[in-house]
Amino acid sequence: MGRTLAVAAALAGMSLLAACGGESAAPAAAPAGQPATVTFWGWAKGTQQVVDAFNKSHKDIQIKFEEIPSGNAGGYAKFANAVKAGNAPDVMSIEYPQLPDFVNQGALQDITAEIGDVKSKYPANVFSLVELGGKAWSLPMDAAPQVFFYRKDLFEANKIDVPKTWDDFRAAAEKVKKADDKARIATFFPDDPSVLTALSWQAGAKWFGTEGDAWKVSINDEATKKVADYWQGLVKDDLVKVQASFSQEWNAAFEDNSLWGYVGANWGAGVMKGNHAGQAGKWAIAPAPNWGTPASGMLGGTTFGVSANSKNTKASVEVIKWLTGSEEAWTSRLSSGTSSGFPAIPDLVPVAQKSFDASFYGGQDIYALFTEAYGSIQPGWTWGPSMVQVLTAFKDSLGKVSTGGTTIPEVLESVQQATVAEIKGRGLNVAA
Amino acid sequence: MATTVEAPPPPTRAKPRPSPRRTENWRRRGAITLFTAPFFVLFAGVIVAPLGYALYLSLFSEKSSGLGFGGKETVFVGLSNYLDTLADRAFTDGFLVVAGYCLIYIPLMIGGALALALLLDSGLARLSKFFQLALFMPHVVPGVIAGLIWLYLYTPGISPIIDLLGDVDFLGASNVLGSVVNIALWEWIGYNMIIYFAALQAIPREVIEAATIDGAGALRTAISVKLPLIRAAVITTVLFTIIGSLQLFTEPMVLDNPSDGVVSTWTPNMYAYTEAFAKNDYGQAAASSLILAGLAAALSFFVTRWGNRTR
Numbered sequence: 001m002g003r004t005l006a007v008a009a010a011l012a013g014m015s016l017l018a019a020c021g022g023e024s025a026a027p028a029a030a031p032a033g034q035p036a037t038v039t040f041w042g043w044a045k046g047t048q049q050v051v052d053a054f055n056k057s058h059k060d061i062q063i064k065f066e067e068i069p070s071g072n073a074g075g076y077a078k079f080a081n082a083v084k085a086g087n088a089p090d091v092m093s094i095e096y097p098q099l100p101d102f103v104n105q106g107a108l109q110d111i112t113a114e115i116g117d118v119k120s121k122y123p124a125n126v127f128s129l130v131e132l133g134g135k136a137w138s139l140p141m142d143a144a145p146q147v148f149f150y151r152k153d154l155f156e157a158n159k160i161d162v163p164k165t166w167d168d169f170r171a172a173a174e175k176v177k178k179a180d181d182k183a184r185i186a187t188f189f190p191d192d193p194s195v196l197t198a199l200s201w202q203a204g205a206k207w208f209g210t211e212g213d214a215w216k217v218s219i220n221d222e223a224t225k226k227v228a229d230y231w232q233g234l235v236k237d238d239l240v241k242v243q244a245s246f247s248q249e250w251n252a253a254f255e256d257n258s259l260w261g262y263v264g265a266n267w268g269a270g271v272m273k274g275n276h277a278g279q280a281g282k283w284a285i286a287p288a289p290n291w292g293t294p295a296s297g298m299l300g301g302t303t304f305g306v307s308a309n310s311k312n313t314k315a316s317v318e319v320i321k322w323l324t325g326s327e328e329a330w331t332s333r334l335s336s337g338t339s340s341g342f343p344a345i346p347d348l349v350p351v352a353q354k355s356f357d358a359s360f361y362g363g364q365d366i367y368a369l370f371t372e373a374y375g376s377i378q379p380g381w382t383w384g385p386s387m388v389q390v391l392t393a394f395k396d397s398l399g400k401v402s403t404g405g406t407t408i409p410e411v412l413e414s415v416q417q418a419t420v421a422e423i424k425g426r427g428l429n430v431a432a
Numbered sequence: 433m434a435t436t437v438e439a440p441p442p443p444t445r446a447k448p449r450p451s452p453r454r455t456e457n458w459r460r461r462g463a464i465t466l467f468t469a470p471f472f473v474l475f476a477g478v479i480v481a482p483l484g485y486a487l488y489l490s491l492f493s494e495k496s497s498g499l500g501f502g503g504k505e506t507v508f509v510g511l512s513n514y515l516d517t518l519a520d521r522a523f524t525d526g527f528l529v530v531a532g533y534c535l536i537y538i539p540l541m542i543g544g545a546l547a548l549a550l551l552l553d554s555g556l557a558r559l560s561k562f563f564q565l566a567l568f569m570p571h572v573v574p575g576v577i578a579g580l581i582w583l584y585l586y587t588p589g590i591s592p593i594i595d596l597l598g599d600v601d602f603l604g605a606s607n608v609l610g611s612v613v614n615i616a617l618w619e620w621i622g623y624n625m626i627i628y629f630a631a632l633q634a635i636p637r638e639v640i641e642a643a644t645i646d647g648a649g650a651l652r653t654a655i656s657v658k659l660p661l662i663r664a665a666v667i668t669t670v671l672f673t674i675i676g677s678l679q680l681f682t683e684p685m686v687l688d689n690p691s692d693g694v695v696s697t698w699t700p701n702m703y704a705y706t707e708a709f710a711k712n713d714y715g716q717a718a719a720s721s722l723i724l725a726g727l728a729a730a731l732s733f734f735v736t737r738w739g740n741r742t743r
Binding site: 076077080081084100101103104105106132133135190191210213214215244247248249252253256385386388389392395396397399400402403405422425426427428429 | 494495496497498499500501502503504584587588589590604605689690691692693694695696697705706708709710711712713714
């Protein structure tokens, strides 16, 4: 037995070593005369097409793209680990919320000097999300205004008005349930607190702020409580489904017509189109319901940063500028058909508008709608330094909401406490 | 292995040529080195070195100051990562989950595998080769894939099982432990059964014959003769099962998002993962991993001791 085990251990070890012995992602500076190779980790829809377009049109720089799991599904863990191990890629995709986390860890390079020429292309309230402590750490690719997707055919057949406010939304939710006992208007995602975050942002919440050199944490502020109470009511009265986001269960509910809507963001347009091709022409998009005046938060959105390990800063920044700010990049991303990204640079919106085939939405001018929602994004939002932890803390406790184990307002309190403790634990200052 | 190594000959004064005996000794030693070196190289590389690195990491913590945008520094914190880990309810609660898991899982697993192995061995079962293979098959499926397959069967709306059974919430907080046990049983019962079956086949047939002549029925033979004779195999599998349970990670990780019951710190291993990758606290992750490893080592020590004593 002992020997068998030893042999098994040796074999297992060997296969491990073989697995580790693969080509390392550790970026190295290119020898003179050779094209510089920039390694790039990302997961956004259509990225492969964008990279192909770049490699075709550039002789001096070539991108080596590696598709990784999306950030919260393990991509960030992979990146954090790679930085620690010293073999992170040159360019990494990071969503706005997680950027301060990675800057705190020292995972990214300060690229303030390199991107000075493109800063002015961005609206100030978006660029402020990538400028921390007076330095720029990444370049925004897209913005993610909130919208509401709904089954136009079913809404019309049952004479349900498209909700403009959250009060309307509740009324519509009741009508949907009345029209079809199995059907619901939308889903509450206990596993994806970023939706709750965006809804709070929309309602005027400000979870994080800074006061001198101290963080202010107010995850349980009044606006957030209002949103929490509202959704708690919808869950309690069984007016929305409670399902994991992007789960098979969720997709199956769309397919059997028991889910008539989705409170999401612009990028959902590509996802819905890709996953439910059979329902083409039946969907439409409306602005997200609001609390009285049109408003939006931001649900996700990707930026690109240069990793601290990279020795190719110059080439990497050039790649990032092209990925975020060139017409070719946006044309190839959106022509792939799977992405409905909304450029953070307003000048590029017409390019996106032209490239996205909106026939799934009956030819609706969805980019005009996105632009309007983009304009209504509430200013003054700041992401905290430990968003990965915040989202995990939310996820852990929101799961118990559907079984009545806790309520969304209670969750706010516990996450607030956990977050303050976490930030203090890292040695950072927290204002009382 | 070490017992076969002969003591080196007493040192002698240098001779112009080595004696034939000495050459043989050298050759043997060379062979031993050659054959054991890969093991020790790998053992050092994939066990000792990572353990050492984890130990090193566990003594440090990374601190930043102010808003944290000025970078961070690594500070020596002694044992405080260990103390913090042990004081963290999330970590200790993980052991309760694992204990509950073991209580359900180990009796079912060992009992089930034993029953199946005895059935196959009794000759009552037809197609014994087929069943051996069929029961072992799930073990070939990697844990993540098994988790995904079962997740599909547990998900309302798409699962044919739920359609049949009615409204069972496999992923709800009160049932999810059972659902995880079920996945693990499916994966491992065939594996343990094969070990028992091999041990049963190795029992000298005369012993069984003697029991039969003495008038013992099949059941009596199984309980009073066969079981005591394969005790060593049973103890080994219990040991592996306990250590495996302590390291419970893959299946609940797959169920983490869709299940209300599984949280990010559900088991001690998931706690270490969350510390490292959600909180970027590698020090505490290393400390909690080492505590877990120490516990597994202590447990295996006691189980083997106990196994030897009852022999």
